[in-house]
């Protein structure tokens with residue numbers, strides 16, 4: 001496994017790979033790797049000739065009072081894990097390499113950046129957009145892999161790829177959870193044991209939302225109230241947002257339907273955690289109604 005830190009060296013390697021017609025998969029990460037990240041790597045290994053994993057704690061996506069300085073950095077262990085998975089290249093640039101003096105360009109996902117996480121993390125998605133676009137330009141992947149856990153991020157990236165015609169296929173893979181349902185996250189390292197237990201309220205609330213929707217509740221307000229009730233039982237939990245949203249526009253809906261996303265951010269003590277589920281498409285109703293419509297049409301035609 002090659003570890004590359006400079007822009008010049010990654011461009012040279014990619015040029016050689018392209019000349020050999022190797023397909024390239026990219027898994028962008030901020031390191032402190034866990035099974036969630038590794039699930040993306042494993043999928044890339046199945047799909048693609050050359051797998052590149054970037055490890056870069058991107059200062060542009062952290063607000064002034066956020067955890068950039070203390071974000072877990074475990075580079076040696078990350079490299080061991082990636083080498084065991086058969087990763088070909090780790091791209092680990094420093095901040096000055098990606099953002100040299102004078103860097104001033106932004107990418108603004110206009111109507112998506114002030115929704116959900118964007119409300120309490122202003123500028124976050126511009127930072128994500130810039131770094132992902134830079135990585136796409138440098139690594140020119142055929143496929144890039146992202147986790148559903150960061151749902152808004154996947155929506156922003158798909159939008160950018162479509163709006164700016166980057167020609168990269170985006171694959172979004174399911175959230176990996178621990179045995180109790182807690183979504184794996186590098187930030188779980190901040191949680192005490194008690195907080196780790198309390199953090200299960202995110203998954204419990206999402207599971208309740210899914211059950212309600214599956215049994216016919218469409219009133220988003222009712223779903224959200226039930227979720228809030230569950231979360232309020234955890235002493236250290238403070239809700240940042242809970243919302244049922246359209247999967248592409250991220251607009252809040254009042255009447256939930258299949259494909260909509262229930263997303264939430266909750267602080268457990270000082271640690272902000274996010275999670276989400278996609279509501280199932282309820283096809284029972286259309287299956288029942290479709291034959292009626294067809295027979296009605298048949299009656300009219302014949």
Ligand code: AMP
Nearest residue numbers: 029030031036146147149150175176184
């Ligand atoms: P991060 O290092 O947190 O920026 O995450 C890098 C990539 O891994 C992103 O696409 C995340 O959505 C994805 N990821 C993080 N946690 C999980 C998880 N529990 N399951 C699946 N993917 C994840």
